[in-house]
Structure formats: structure tokens, C-alpha cells
Amino acid sequence: MNSQRSNLASTLHSLDGRSYGNYKQIRGSYEFGPVTVFIDRVQVDPFASPSKVRIRINRAEAGFPTDITTERTDRIAASDFLFRVGDSFLHRNDRRSVILGRPGQEVLERTNVVIDDEGLEARLLVNLPARGRRILGHQAADILTRDVPELAQAMFVHSNLSGDDLREHVQLHRDQLELRNRLGEEGLLAFIGNGAILPRRAGDSDLPMDSSAVAFSSPASLQHTITLSSGRSLTGMAIPRGVTVIVGGGYHGKSTILRALERGVYPHIAGDGREWVITEPSATSIRAEDGRAVTGDDISPFINNLPSGTDTRAFTSTNASGSTSQAANLVEAVEVGARSLLIDEDTSATNFMIRDDRMRALIPADREPITPFVDRIRPLFTRRGVSTVLVAGGSSAFFEVADHVIALDAYVPQEVTETAHELVGVSAADLTGSVEPDSAEVGDDSDVSAPRNPAEAAAETAGEVFTTPQPRIPTAKALRPSSKTKSAKAKGLGQVQFGKAFIDLSAVSQIVDPQQTTGIAEALEYMSEIFDDRVSLTEALAEVEDMLDAQGVDGLTGNRDHPGHVARPRPQEIAAALNRFRGLHLVD
Template sequence: MGNNPHELENTLHRIDGKGYKAYKDIAGRHAFDRFTLSIDHVQADPFAAPSRARVVVPWAVAGLPEHATATPVRARAARDWLARNFRRAVRDERDLAIDAGAQTVLDRTACLFTEAGVELRFTVHLPAAGRKILGRQAATLLTEKLPERVATAVEPGQRDEAALRAHCDAVEDQVALRAALAERGLVAFVAEGAVLPRASGIDDRPLQGAIPFEPPESLAVTLAAPNAGPVRGLGIAKGITLLVGGGFHGKSTLLNALKVGVFDHRPGDGREQVVTNPDAACIRAEDGRAVTGVDLSPFIHDLPLDKPTEDFSTDLASGSTSQAAAVMEALEAGTSTLLVDEDTSATNFMIRDRRMQALVAPADEPITPFLDRIRELRDVHGVSTVLVMGGSGDYLDHADTVIQMQAYRPLDATARARQVTADHPAGERALPDRPLTRPTPRRIRADSLDPRERKGRVRIKVRDDDTLSVGEHTLDLSAVEPLADRAQLRAIGQVLARLGQQGGTLEAAPAAIAKWLEADWEAITERPDGDLARPRLQEVAAALSRLRGLAVVR
């Protein structure tokens, strides 16, 4: 193990031209003049995942302004900015990389503030010709280029102090706006001038030339932000809100912005003043998912052959069954706001019109549609719903607010909707014959979450943007929203692994998840990973519920 950059350089020169495994000689801690480099993991060969490394810049060297660490919120924002700044500094070095995220500002492990200083965690692809070490090239990378890039990213006089402050201010404002929702009786807020459309389905940056958001006067509210001051925008009140309008006019675009409004966004994203109730859950149909031990009886009951639904399990749920499970699981996780889009919903779960009710007697229909529970959710359980609906006017009878999107501009259509319901009455509907009750949190047998593969090693692997493997379990999370990036999937895997390793019975799964999400990163992960981002309880609980083989203690 080298002790300083000169010894590291000498070691790399010594192993130049040797077999790739000789790179293991550089693992460990190396004290540079202005930071400490730790090489935590050396890749086994040039085609394996890159090596993992850290630099710790002492506080005296980093010289961060006081505002950057004044509160936990500003510290999170400053860490995010420094990780992004390091990524900018190494953008021309293909062998250095850091997982600094995209548009969202999350609690990431890419940059941490520790007692020792500012810690940057990154990857290094150690250079080779075939399987032979290019030691001199590696020495230039680690002892010359890396110190320059670290100084550019972290040290005062080289970093952009105004950009750092603007980043921290924007995140602090979003947290304040989100915190103001409850006291103002709102579930979401969209600032005037926000840019909601994205560049494309695979590019989350703002669409150039998009129409800035303009709230209707009747629904406009003003919230206070500590840095931006008064912020005017659309306030979506608690209760039942319908988003209506013609196709391609922006209904789903608005809902998608609300979905990710539970996260903070970087300045310039266009959604940095779009905030949503932090416990909001996205509800959709998901054919083929697993459902384990969920009480579906408020929505599905009286099945043929007297099959009970109070403790329902299946490895292959239908669209309506999966959506009913999603609602009950969200309630179990403590959500108070449901976000629903008819385009991703099961029709027979959402609505049964009068003609179908007349044709199929209620006694022969086991599904109670969401339409018949939406008021009960609001009035009895305090659960609000924001629903994109373009195909069924029956929901107008229940709506507190109706927002019509017209060429990406929101209009207050509430009064018009009430006139429509008066002129075209839908008629009375039969009320459900049983109440909807919040589910009791399931008790989970921890060993059913075993994160070990057959060889006994803990295995957590993210295959793509939607697929997570934990031990022998493979989870398809393509229908779980919102997930900002793969770093959150990796963190979900870590939390599930910790739950599985603690043994015994998880008496209340949401509470057990919340405990781990409140823990420091050192407790969640057993090694200094730099590619994790903290998820919400809602997404971890959704992943847990999709585990095939999950054992519920009855």
C-alpha cells in the first residue's frame, strides 16, 4: 500500500506491463498534499466493473461557505452540487466517473460530508493494453490529473460560488414549498413559469420551446419561499381533483410533473418549483405482478367458489387485481394522496357504467370500482386523489376541482363540470355493501427476503433502469413510480437486504422500512458505495410487495 503520491507513482511504474491482477498492489490509502485517496476495490480485469475509489478533502482545504452546511437540507444540496461539479471536472477523462444523478437532487452517496471533510466517491477504470497494465498511464491519471480535477471541483477560488449558492437556495425553497402544502390545504403546487414537458421519453431535461405553465386565476395561490420570496402558482387542494381535456393537451404531462414533485430538482430543470405531498403514491394496473397477503375485499370480493379476498395472494395478478392491491398497499404505507392516470389503469377497476350495471347484476360482479370508493377515501380516510380522466364523465359527480388542460394551459373547469353533471345526471349508483378500512400492516417473515445467492454471498444487482436482483429474487419495478434513477434501485436493494438479514418477523413492514431509511448510509451499506440514492418509503414498500415468495405471517 502506498503512503503518498510518490510511492503510488513508483508502484504503478513498477507494475507497468504486468498482468492486470497486479493492480491490487495499489489498493488502500494514499495521502496527497491536499486530500487523501482511498482505493477501496480494484477491478479483477479490464472488462470488469471499474475500480471504486474515494478522496477526502479536509474541511480546511475545501473551505466551504457557511451557508452550504447551515442546515441538513442545504448540506444535501451542497453535496449534490459538488458531485456534479466533480463530474464536470472529469468529463474529458473517460476513465474517471461519478454517479451524480440527473435532474433530481437526492441524498446520494457520491458526495458525503464527514468529520474528516468532503468525501467524493467515484470509479476509476484502470488502463490496460489487453490484460497488461498500463502503469505509467495510470500514474498520470491518479497522481497528476486526479489532483487537478479534485481541486477544480472542490477548492475555493476554482469552484463557482454563485452556482453553489443558487443550487442550495433552489433546493431549500423546494423543501419549504413542499412543507407549506399541508398548512395551506394543498396536495401539490405548480409555480407560474414552470416548464413541465420533457425533451423526450428518454431525456428528462426540459423541452426547449415548451409553453411555460400559467395557473388559472381562480386556482392561483402564493406560497412563501425563503430565497425566492413569494411564489405564485397553481394550488391543487386536498380532495378529489380531475385533470381533463383532449388527447395530447397536457393532462399526463401535468400528472407526471406531480409524480416527481415528491423529489427536489436542480435549478434550470423547469420543475424546481413543482412540489407534491411527500407521501403521494402512484397507482396503476400491472398485469402479472405478484400480490401477497393483501386485503382486497374493499374492491374485490365474493369471488366464484367462495374464494376469500381478505388475505389474497397470487403470482399472476390481473390488471384490476393489481390496481386494487396497489391502492391497499399504498394505504398500508401511509399515503394520503393517490395519483392515477386512466391510461395506465384497468377499465373495469375504474368504472362500471349504468348499462353494464343493468346487464350484470351487482351480485354477479365481484369488483367494486374505484369510482365507488373515491369519496369514502376522501371523507373517511382523508386520502386525496388527483386523477387524469378523459373517458368517463361519472367521476365529475365526485370532483371537488376540475382542471381542463387546453394546449398545455390549465383552465378551471369546475363550474362548467358542475353544470354538465346537472344537465346530464348520471343517475344513482348502488353503494358498496361494506366499508373500506385501512389495512393492518402485514407481518413479514424476514428470511423470505434472504439477500444471499446459492453460494451464500449477498447479491444486490441492478440490471437496467427497472430490474433489481436481491439474492435469488428478481424484481420488475417498471411499474413503480417515481424512481429517479438506478441509484435508488440499488438503495432499495440494500434496504431489502438489511430487512432480510435482521431475522425474525417484521411486525409492521412500513415501520421497519422507515427505520432503515432514517439510518445513516454507513448502516445501510456495508461498503463505501458511491452509487446509492435514498428512496422513499413508498417505493421500497412497493418493491417489497412485488417479491415472489414473500412470506406473510398470519
């Protein structure tokens, strides 16, 4: 036993039976052969947050190949692989006191395991054992001088790993990112590979369904093959930019395909079934959300001329209705750069989505302040370059404005666009138009065909439907209320505590890991130092993204030695939290 290990073990044995506060004596760093153990923070109480411990090994000792651990994106994938190795080791050996975190089906950039130029490091949380408030020093010695170094050896010594599995994990991640980049080049919103398993095991499980699941198979009319630089050739359904409507009977897979597209903004691990469900990275799920706060949104393209006289170009509410909240969710998504929207009829406000002919005849347009989404879905694309994938099971209203209509029958898709257009009387002459040049900055190309019906064309001739809104500028103290005395904190997957306020994110469906919620809390703290009465919300988000690209997720936490367990959120979800903060105030 080396001297440092012996010293740590001796100290812990000598502390056995003493009061818990004496654990603070073990703070410091200790060498265990090639592994260094850093005890950064010691919990003050057995019921307090766990102690923070890091394990690190230098590159020479680890022996990792440089060709898969040099590029930033490769390091993210390799770190994810090691994260999963470490989690498996801890559970296989029943090391319950040591917490590395639990990986999900997605590959996320995290603080749990990092690879840098000097070496490899894991950030652990360790519950130091006690009986009541007395130290169990002998058990603690086993944890810190045996279990933790063994974990490091299992994770970080390349010869102890399956080198082929690591390389395949990194290559899969490379290929998924390349395919995502290719979507824009080919005018696509998303791609679903043939053979994909989209159904999940249960409503509360993200694991793939067993062998009874129907494997995805593209309709011939939408089938597309992409060959990647690695030589991998992929064939599946290509969803072009524009308006795509997914229909079918109940329980036939409509919402399942939409949920897969929602998660397709993230890479997935091999065996998940959705490895080749790839969605453009800004795609945002939109729904109604009764009761949410709205601050200064321009919802006038959808809601205008309210009887109260309220100006909807800068609409504020502490308790938005279903239609108003869905309008706010949509314009907020577009504000922060969403190039495509994912919408399910089941979670939408009916009066926001459609207004049938009889209702239009009964209630004149000048007496109805809501312009339904069906009337705006095409100008949203032609004016702003924002595409939509919509699941519809109870209305044909969107057929005449759809580029593609896909019908699902027992999870098997067929394109039925021609039949759907015939049913609603859309002629070839109506299927003209294109994305206007001023939308090119939003999309990757500006020559996508776009059907126009007479009603929609008339709406556009009335004037600009989607003009660029005025930037929303939070006040300097927007995220620094006087009542806030503690840092923002995640409360599970769907809630952030910010001062005395709680931000409800339960309707933000593309948060896939509680560590992302922690990242959102950290991002709000970071932005609190950016807002100065001049910086807009979108400018602040761009600054956060630039910092994350340069420094990684550690940058959110001020590059603390041990930042805890944080995963990178998308700017769309950071914005969602800020927009739902009831204390948000804007510069007039």
C-alpha cells in the first residue's frame, strides 16, 4: 500500500466513532498508483448533500488512442462511453455509496466524466457512512481507498475496456452528427431510418419495446438513401422542409413518431432503436399550456383585436389560456431560432389550431380575435422559413396546406398526400409558391415548394403576417430579485427553484434528463450577470452558447474543480425556463 493510501486509510480508521464533522480532516488529494483521488468537499452532516470527490488519470497512464479523443465531439462521445462503463461497474459491484450519475438513452455533453488535453476525470458524489452522527471510519476507508480507485481503473485504463466498443460508440456519434448536418444540405427537416424501433417499452420507460415492436419502414415515395463519409449507407424516410401532416387511427403510432422526432434532436446510443431518427437541432415541440406566465410576447399573428383593447404585440399574462399559451410557445420558439415545430393535436388548444366553416359563418372574422394556426402555418414557412410536423387525428383542416400527408396504419406509414388533396379540392394550380428570400437566414435553402390555397393567399396579401418582432430586453435585475438569497436549483426533471419562485417546465417535453434541468438552473444564474438593460434575450442565449462551445458545461458553473452533475441544455429549453419565470421584467 502506498504511503498516501495508507495515510488516508489510517486517518479514516482513527476517525471511527467520532462526530461526523471530523470527516473534514480528509480533504485533499491522494495518489493511488496512476490514479489521483481529490476530496474536494466533505459533507457536514450525514443527511446533507453527498461529498464531492474526483478521480483523475493522466493520458499517458490511461493509454487512450488520440484519434478518438482529440476532437471536441469525439471527447463528448468517449466521455459518454466511460460514463456508462462507470455506472455499470458501480451497479454490478453494488457500490451504492458512490454516485456517478445514471445515463439515459441519449448522448449528452455532461460534467460527470470529462476528457481534456492532460487526462481523464470523473466527478463523483460519495455518501460518507455514519451511524447516527458518528463516523463509520472503517467503511469509509473501504469506499475511498478501495472502491473509488478500482472505479478509476475500470473506467480510465484503456486496456481494461473494450477498445472496439469504444471506437464503435464514437463512430456512431460521428455518423449521427454528420447525418444531422446533411439534413440542411438536402432540404430535410428529419430522417427516420428503416428498421428503427420507435415504440417505447412503457409510458414511463424510454427503453425500446421488445421484439413485438413493428420496425419502421419508409413509404417508397419518401424513401431516401444517404451515404456518409465513414462509408455507412442509410436508407429511410426523409421528411422535407415545409408542412407535413401525420394522420391515422388512434393507437396506430402517430404520437409515437412525433415523440421520436422530438428526441431526434439528440444522438442516441446503439440498441436504442432511434439511432437513425435524426431531427434538425432547433426543432421545438409546441403545445397548449394553461396557466403559464407570458411576458412581452408578440402574439399578434395569432391573437389580435381583443375586446379589452390589450396590445398583443407585447402581450403579458400571469395566467395564459390554452390558445394564448400555445401562441406564446410558438412565437418564443421562433424568436430563439426554431426552424421547425413539432405539434400534436392532442396537446393543442382546438381554437388555436382550427376554425371550421360553420363557426366562421356564425362568428364573423372581425369579431373573432384568434386567427387559427391553420391560416398561419404556410406564411410561417414562406415568410420565416419555419417548417411544421403536425399530428392530426380528428380534423382534415390541414390537408389543403400540407406538402405531405403521411398515414400510419399499425405503425406502418404510407404517403397519402394526393388523396388528401383531392378530398379537400386542392388543385395543381394551388400548389405553387416558395419560401421568400427574407426567410433564407432561418432555413438552409430558399427554394422549397410550398402549396398555397386561396384563403391563405388572401391572408398574405393583407400585409406582412410575420414581421421580425422587436427584441425583448430583460431588465438588469430581471434574474436578480432582492428576495433571492440562494442559487437556482433543479427540482427533478420538470422544475427549477429560482429564489422563492418555482419555474414549471413539465410541459417542456424535450428536456430528457434531470441533469439538463440543473444545466438550465445554472444557465439562468449565468445570464443574470449578462442582462444590463441593453442585452436582448436572444443575445444572452447566444452568449451562453458561445461560452458552452468554448468551455464546455464546466463553464456554466464557473469552472469549479467539482461542478457537480450537469448536462448541457439546448438554448430552446433555457429560453423556455426564462420565459416561464414569473419574475421576468422587460425594458419598456
